[in-house]
Amino acid sequence: MSTRERILGRVRRALADVAPDDTPYERAVERAYAREHGRLDAVAAAGLLAGNLADYRARVHRCAEDGLPAVVGRLLAGRGARTVLVPDGLDPAWLADSDARRVPDLAASTPAELDRVDSVVTGCAVAIAETGTIVLDGGPGQGRRRITLVPDHHVCVVRVPDQVVTSVPLALERLDPTRPSTWISGPSATSDIELDRVEGVHGPRTLDVVLVGRPPGGGPR
Amino acid sequence: MSGTFVGMPAFPEAAREAVADRTLRGNLRHATHTIRAKREKAVAEVSDWAELREAGRRIKDHTLRHLDRYLVQLEESVTAAGGTVHWAADAAEANRIVARLVAETGESEVVKVKSMATQEIGLNEALEAEGVRAYETDLAELIVQLGKDRPSHILVPAIHRNRGEIRDVFRREMGAWGRPAPEGLTDTPAELAEAARLHLREKFLRARVGISGANFMIAETGTLVVVESEGNGRMCLTLPETLISVVGIEKILPTWRDLEVFLQTLPRSSTAERMNPYTSMWTGTTDEDGPRAFHLVLLDNGRTDTLADEVGRQALRCIRCSACLNVCPVYERAGGHAYGSVYPGPIGAILSPQLRGTASGIDASLPYASSLCGACYEVCPVAIDIPEVLVRLRERVVEGGPVVRDGNRVVLRPAKGHAAERAAMRAARWAFARPGALRAGQRLASRTRRLHPRTLPGPGRAWSATRDLPAVPAEPFRDWWRRTRGGEEAE
Ligand code: SF4
Numbered sequence: 001m002s003t004r005e006r007i008l009g010r011v012r013r014a015l016a017d018v019a020p021d022d023t024p025y026e027r028a029v030e031r032a033y034a035r036e037h038g039r040l041d042a043v044a045a046a047g048l049l050a051g052n053l054a055d056y057r058a059r060v061h062r063c064a065e066d067g068l069p070a071v072v073g074r075l076l077a078g079r080g081a082r083t084v085l086v087p088d089g090l091d092p093a094w095l096a097d098s099d100a101r102r103v104p105d106l107a108a109s110t111p112a113e114l115d116r117v118d119s120v121v122t123g124c125a126v127a128i129a130e131t132g133t134i135v136l137d138g139g140p141g142q143g144r145r146r147i148t149l150v151p152d153h154h155v156c157v158v159r160v161p162d163q164v165v166t167s168v169p170l171a172l173e174r175l176d177p178t179r180p181s182t183w184i185s186g187p188s189a190t191s192d193i194e195l196d197r198v199e200g201v202h203g204p205r206t207l208d209v210v211l212v213g214r215p216p217g218g219g220p221r
Numbered sequence: 222m223s224g225t226f227v228g229m230p231a232f233p234e235a236a237r238e239a240v241a242d243r244t245l246r247g248n249l250r251h252a253t254h255t256i257r258a259k260r261e262k263a264v265a266e267v268s269d270w271a272e273l274r275e276a277g278r279r280i281k282d283h284t285l286r287h288l289d290r291y292l293v294q295l296e297e298s299v300t301a302a303g304g305t306v307h308w309a310a311d312a313a314e315a316n317r318i319v320a321r322l323v324a325e326t327g328e329s330e331v332v333k334v335k336s337m338a339t340q341e342i343g344l345n346e347a348l349e350a351e352g353v354r355a356y357e358t359d360l361a362e363l364i365v366q367l368g369k370d371r372p373s374h375i376l377v378p379a380i381h382r383n384r385g386e387i388r389d390v391f392r393r394e395m396g397a398w399g400r401p402a403p404e405g406l407t408d409t410p411a412e413l414a415e416a417a418r419l420h421l422r423e424k425f426l427r428a429r430v431g432i433s434g435a436n437f438m439i440a441e442t443g444t445l446v447v448v449e450s451e452g453n454g455r456m457c458l459t460l461p462e463t464l465i466s467v468v469g470i471e472k473i474l475p476t477w478r479d480l481e482v483f484l485q486t487l488p489r490s491s492t493a494e495r496m497n498p499y500t501s502m503w504t505g506t507t508d509e510d511g512p513r514a515f516h517l518v519l520l521d522n523g524r525t526d527t528l529a530d531e532v533g534r535q536a537l538r539c540i541r542c543s544a545c546l547n548v549c550p551v552y553e554r555a556g557g558h559a560y561g562s563v564y565p566g567p568i569g570a571i572l573s574p575q576l577r578g579t580a581s582g583i584d585a586s587l588p589y590a591s592s593l594c595g596a597c598y599e600v601c602p603v604a605i606d607i608p609e610v611l612v613r614l615r616e617r618v619v620e621g622g623p624v625v626r627d628g629n630r631v632v633l634r635p636a637k638g639h640a641a642e643r644a645a646m647r648a649a650r651w652a653f654a655r656p657g658a659l660r661a662g663q664r665l666a667s668r669t670r671r672l673h674p675r676t677l678p679g680p681g682r683a684w685s686a687t688r689d690l691p692a693v694p695a696e697p698f699r700d701w702w703r704r705t706r707g708g709e710e711a712e
Contacts, residue, residue, distance in 0.1 A: 004296075004308040007470065010525035010628040011289040017531055018286055025475055029279045033272035033482070052495060107509040111426040111460050131488075131496035144510040145459040145501075149452060168496075169481035177442040177477045178302070180507050183484075183500035188452040191492045192361035192377050193384055193410040195252040201360060201414050202421065203452030203499060 035169050037130055042161035045129045046211055049164055052132025056186025057199045058207040062160075068212050072121060072155060073097030075208050079153050081118035087143025094121060094157065105143040114150040120204075121155045122148055125181070127164050128171045134158060134209060135171060137181040145182055154204040156184070160213030231582040232590045235559035236551075245556050248383045253547045259493035260544060260600070266495070267485065276482045278604040281538035284440075284473050285528060291440040291473045292519065298443025302505020304515040309467075311522050311627075316347035318518050319432065319465055323353050326463050328430045334447060334454040335359035336434025337375060337541055338467045338520055340563040341576075344432070355432065356398075356424050358453035360417050367394035373557025373565060376491050376543040381556055384408040395420050421453065431457035431512070435468045436540065437483060438517075441476045444504045445517070448487060448497050458501050464512035469520050471528075471537040483540060486602035490542035523576030529625035532613040536571045538603040543568075545597035545607060551590055560587060567597035571610040578626055579618050579633070588614035 001009075021028075040048060050060045063071045076084055076098045084100040095102070103117050123141035124134045134156050136142045148154050158164065165171050175181060188203030199205065239245055264270050284291055296306045309315035323331060331348065333339065333355050345355040345366075357366040364379035365372050368390040372378030379387065388408040395402045400420045406412055433454065437446040445466060447454045458464060474480065488497045506515050528534045546552050546566030557565035561583035562573040570587045579585045588611045597607040617624065621635040 002308070003310050003314060006310055006628065007308055007519070007521045007525060008289050008292065010521065010625075011292070011470075011528065013628070014525050014529035014534075014625065015286065015288070021286065025283070028283050029276060031272075031276050031482075033269040033276055037268060056494070056498070115422070115426055128496075133496045138507070138510055145455065146511075149455045149459065168484050169478075172478060172481050172484075177439065177444045177502070178504050180501075180503040180511060182455065183496070183502075185494070185496035185498050187498065188450070189498045190360045190414055190451045191256075192359070192364070192379060192451075193387060193413055194248070195256045195377055195380065196410060197492070197494075198410040198414050200411065201418055201451035201453070202358075202425070202456055 034167075036165075036167035038166075040129065040166050042164070045164050045166055046160045046213070048166075049127055049129040049132060049158075050211060052129065053134075053186065053209050054132075056132055056189070058132070058186050058209050060209050060211065062211045062213075065212055068094055068157065068210065069097040071210055072157075075155050075210075076100050076119055076121075079119055079206070081153065083117045083119070085114070085117050085120035085143070085147045085151060087120075087122055087141055087147060089140025089142075090121065090123065091141065105147050107144070111146065111150060114146060117151045119153040119155060120147050120151045121157070123157050123159075124163060126171050126174045127158045128168060129164055129166045131168060131185060133168075133171070133183050133185040135175065135181055135183050137175060137179040139179070145180055148182065148184070149203055152204050153206045153208070154184075155208045155210065157210045157212055160211045231586040232555070232559055232561070233586065235561060235583075236555035236590070239556040239559050240554050242556075244383070244386075245381050246554060248381055249553055249556055251383075252377070252380050253553050256493055256547045260490065260547065263489040263493040263495065267489065270486075273482055273486050274602055274604055277486055277540075277602055278538060280474060280479050280482060281603055282535075284475055285471065285534060285537055288470065288473070288528065291475060292470060294440040295438055295443060295473055296519075298440065299505060299515075299517050300443075302443045304443065304505040304517055307516060307518045309518055309520050309522070312342035315342050315467055315518055315520050315522065316344055319344060319467065320348060320351045320353070322463070322465050322516055323348065323430055324351065326430050328353070330354045330356065330424075330428070331430040331432050332356050332358050332424055332428040332457045332461065333362075334431070334433040334449065334457045335362045335378070336432075336467065337563060338434045338469050339432060340372060342467070342520065342522060344467065356421075358421050358424070358457060359449075360414065360451060360453075363417055363421070364390055367391065367398060371558055372563060374543060374546055375541050375564065375566070375568070381558070384410060384413065387413055391416050391420075399423060421456075425453075425456040425460055428457070428461045430463045430465070431461035433457055433464065433466045435466050435472060436487065437480065438468055438473050439475075439477050439480070440473050442504055444477065444502050446480065447501045448484075449500070450492065450498045452499055455499055455501055458503065459511045461512055463514045463516070465516045465518065467518045467520055469522075470524055471539075487540055487542055490540075490544040490600065490602040523578075525628060526578075526625045527572075527575040529630075530575065530613075533571065533575050533610050535605050536568070536575060536610060538605055539568055539572065540603060541568075542602055544600040544602065545605075548596040548600050549591075550594065550596070551592060555590070560590065562587075567591060567607045568605070571605075571607055571614065574614050578624070579614070585618045588612075588618060 053060050081100045086102045087105045125137040127134045187207040188201045189199045190201045307318045348355050361379040374380040385408045391402040402416050435445040436448045488494045552566040560569045564572045570590045574584045574587050593608045621633040
């Protein structure tokens with residue numbers, strides 16, 4: 001008998017005392033919890049997202065669409081970035097105000113090569129206001145998982161309000177499980193020394209999140 | 222379960238040593254008190270905590286009840302997504318499988334993400350015996366590995382070390398494993414984290430094989446989920462060419478949607494954060510992004526035996542958040558090492574004796590490593606009634622009865638006069654001789670669990686009807702109080 005059969009047999013014998021139950025899964029588990037913790041309008045959701053990101057030491061910036069190149073350029077220059085990783089599908093306009101050398105995200109690049117790049121600029125798939133989380137799923141402008149990991153500086157652009165949801169349940173609804181995803185809530189941190197949070201271990205130690213959307217006055221985009 | 226601490230004394234002996242160690246107690250006290258307050262705040266932020274907890278309990282119970290079906294479904298999904306599934310009945314088989322997979326890559330070193338399952342099976346030692354060096358990359362695991370130490374907490378294995386001790390370990394040992402600690406390293410946490418970053422980076426960049434566990438596996442989609450803070454997990458999961466994940470069979474969730482419950486309850490319960498810094502999800506392999514080969518090793522190692530007990534099976538709901546350790550008055554004083562297993566604290570007290578059986582002194586004594594104050598149950602995000610299981614296991618040790626071991630139904634003889642019972646009795650005496658330990662249990666607990674320590678509810682009733690729990694021995698208690706109270710503020 002294979003180990004597979006042995007384990008499955010043990011499971012079935014272990015459950016011999018349990019009465020059979022064929023309730024379909026959708027009805028088997030009561031989900032009395034909230035889909036979101038309070039409905040928020042777009043302005044309030046973006047505000048909550050910004051507050052929670054900042055609470056976990058991400059640096060948050062807000063601008064209108066036409067101000068984005070200037071903000072990204074300033075963030076890269078502020079770090080003294082000489083090179084910047086650029087994923088496929090990133091809007092070239094975002095980098096128009098930066099003279100950092102573009103390094104394309106290639107399958108053939110070695111981790112050591114990525115380690116020599118100063119910064120990376122990406123978009124995201126969705127952002128979660130209640131938890132201060134941005135999620136990348138490798139879609140256009142997001143790149144391979146490793147490019148937002150190895151460089152020490154990550155600039156992530158979130159479109160407000162389209163890409164912002166309030167809650168974890170609403171974010172999962174938007175994501176495709178077949179795509180590898182990375183959920184990022186503030187820069188790399190550890191609680192391993194005396195259970196106290198310290199920022200900055202293996203991932204990028206600086207996380208800049210740019211919320212780009214309508215101007216504060218609320219005009220059309 | 223191998224990977225246990227061989228020759229481990231029973232809980233009371235080990236605990237006595239720990240209680241006498243002032244530095245250790247100070248470290249534990251500081252860390253657990255800090256996290257307790259933070260956790261309460263993180264949980265209070267969520268208005269529907271009770272409903273999330275209840276849904277978590279039900280999802281896990283449903284999954285366990287249909288575990289055979291979900292295992293088969295998971296295997297299909299992972300395979301369809303380009304992964305390879307292996308089945309391991311016990312630690313030895315899991316270690317053999319992993320060692321073979323590593324050998325097939327031709328590599329002699331691997332990078333590891335912190336994983337309880339691989340600690341449980343003693344994978345590092347097994348690989349070492351095959352000439353493969355496994356580098357732990359989680360900061361706390363690194364501290365433990367460099368210090369030739371043992372983990373003492375589920376989430377923060379080096380919780381028993383303070384910053385000064387960590388600096389000393391780094392200065393002394395890093396050079397022998399790779400890049401030495403920077404000159405003039407101080408004990409500020411930021412500098413220690415930086416030292417770990419530099420030390421490990423060269424290992425990540427050249428690694429070709431990564432080994433992980435997983436917090437969740439989704440049967441419907443074949444997705445695995447790793448929840449972490451530092452980014453070492455992401456390094457191990459995305460940079461190597463081959464990824465091997467060793468995961469207990471109880472880590473399954475039926476659907477993608479189920480993550481909406483646990484991604485809310487786990488971070489708040491474990492590190493008291495709204496969300497942990499990094500969560501990775503992957504489904505099989507992805508072209509040109511991450512490992513080209515993905516192996517999932519499904520581990521039984523006593524889990525199906527645990528599943529066979531109608532009371533004890535709830536321990537398999539555990540999501541390893543460690544909240545129960547952080548609130549436990551006995552853990553706070555005894556420390557993680559006294560539990561003689563990679564699973565310390567309240568969850569360890571019910572999990573280890575079920576995974577390993579109660580034949581040894583340490584395992585027979587573990588169900589007594591508790592004052593039954595109920596604080597662990599109150600904080601558990603999947604509502605495991607740890608006191609109920611403890612009482613069940615105590616009855617088992619003393620009265621014997623039918624259990625399943627390695628898939629076979631056997632009848633345990635009562636442990637009367639047996640070394641195991643003696644160890645158990647000493648443990649009971651240890652716990653009950655410490656009113657401080659009892660009193661420090663969270664007050665909220667006593668509202669739901671009004672337990673007088675002289676009588677036991679539920680299945681233990683039969684036992685306490687015929688025996689009195691040991692009375693508090695006056696002399697040892699006073700000794701202990703004198704020894705431990707001086708210099709420490711009263712509670
Ligand atoms: S038993 Fe509950 S509280 Fe303890 S680690 Fe497991 S899930 Fe967390």
